[in-house]
Amino acid sequence: MNTITDVSRQSIADETTIGRLWYHGRLTEPDFLARLFDLKKLPSRDSRYSDAYGDIYQHMVNNNDWPEDWYLGDPRINILHCDDELYGKFLALSLHPRTRSDEEEVRSLVRIYNKHLAADGFQVVQTGDISGKPVFEIRPLGAGSYIAVATKQNIKKYLNTEYVEGKINTMHDAVLKDTETAIGTAKELLETTCKSILKQKGIAIDKDWTLPQLLRTTTRTLDFKPKHAQDAQRAETAILTILSGINNIVQGVAELRNSYGTGHGKDADFKGLETKFAKLFVGVVSHLVILLLETNGEMAELVEPEPGF
Template identity: 35%
Template sequence: MKQRQRNYITEATRRTIFDSLRVGKWFWAGRLDDAEFLSRIFDLASLPSSDSRHADMSGDVWRHRLINPEDWPDDWVFSDDRLDLMHGPDETFLKFLCEMVHPVVRDEADVDDMVASFNRYLASDGYRLAVGETMSGRRIFIAELALAGADGALADARRIADALSSSHVAAQITRMRANIVPDASLAIGSSKEFVESLCKGILDARRVPRTGKEDFPGLVSLTREALSLKVNPKSDATLRSMLGALGTITNSIAELRGQVGTGHGGAPETSAPPAGVARLAVNVAVALGVFLWETHEASADNHDSA
């Protein structure tokens, strides 16, 4: 029997959110019909029918919610075992919440109240909905682990992307943040790419030649040298320890990406890393990238004022 993965969002939290929707003014599918909404998350044609007249779940929804809407109550979706929103993976449950406030589904006027309500209940389980990107000026929400300090670090990272005028780096930041929960491997792979891009930007700004064949640790080491961040006997113990840790962090990100991140074909039995591991990799990568960039900026400013 397949082992069910561990969920961090409890049944109590899920029931509370569903109960709030039952008694509130927001219909879960928004302006869409049931089938249109659910098809954004599930492949209804691959789920079984509970009605012998149909081959799959898409036929059930068509008959009992579109043709005969009185057959099933509006809240049927919360307890249907095929969708398993009450006990299924956190990623699916969170995707369901995010889709409820997607611009295609919901009027902007209701979004703030809905997100605030969801986040109030999700907080006890360590998750929240946050803006991941915009579409035609409308916010698209993602689910993320709610850890202290994350917003400030990501804001610093986006400032660097702006300084580089790099849509590529901005896209990496979006991928890191947006995929921590739904695709931890992609988030880990993107965190390594983010540091690589910043190192290349620093080296190019300082006109330091690159062969283009440097591996990740080598690229970070070359950047450290360009910034005069070298471990040497003259450094005090604290600085020497910190700079030595940069090498350890670099190697760890590279190894983690190789083991469970995107970019290398993993073994068939490789399991997806937990979202917490992805969050750690993203936070470490952002901290390292911001440190290197701010060191670059500070030394460039000092050089200009000399």
């Protein structure tokens, strides 16, 4: 059973057709579809041609005499009823830089896709880039998936390392199935961020600092004064008050890590923290890390956390 319904797929096809946002972009339809299907091995509907590539090319490139939505119900392609994985690849390919170069078209398609996919619990998210152009995937909503991707894309600007990307993936993938790992990895990511910023600024790090002490020292070194606020000083005071409150949350994260996170021995009958709490802390740490790195505004050298911190 497919989760993305034929109703949603038809709605996407209708809206993109009205907007003349052809799924194949700057490619011909057979060249686009050949990236998803082995058209040379699929049968032709036209006796003059030996395979699907030939008859699609004839009727959609040479003559253009098939209806615009032919691909939805054609049993060889069957985009309206194919499995979710294939449909996701179809949508992602329609946004790929090799398919489409117009950034406004990409934004319009992402908006259309997400509007209709949300009803079925899916979304389009950017997962990387090629030559500065975004690459997308279709993923289930929830489980912090949006936060995970946004975090990764932002952190890569300032801590572009496989280590950090691995931590982000681990942290968000573990939220639903292993809350201990999610909490422990979130704490390690925050520690890495703080230490990397402090090292860049030439500030000595006391090995005996707790995580809240490390965060407090980091925030004191950064300039949080808004550049365009009407009352910059008052705004900065408010921001620092918020950060002070976040530091209390981080203290809670550190304590949870000791009780529920990875890195400490557990009894055989130990039961981890509920998922909803792990999701909260992972989300807080994700956004806090982005705030610190963007405020610092420079690429920092990675400083990995010490075992048992």
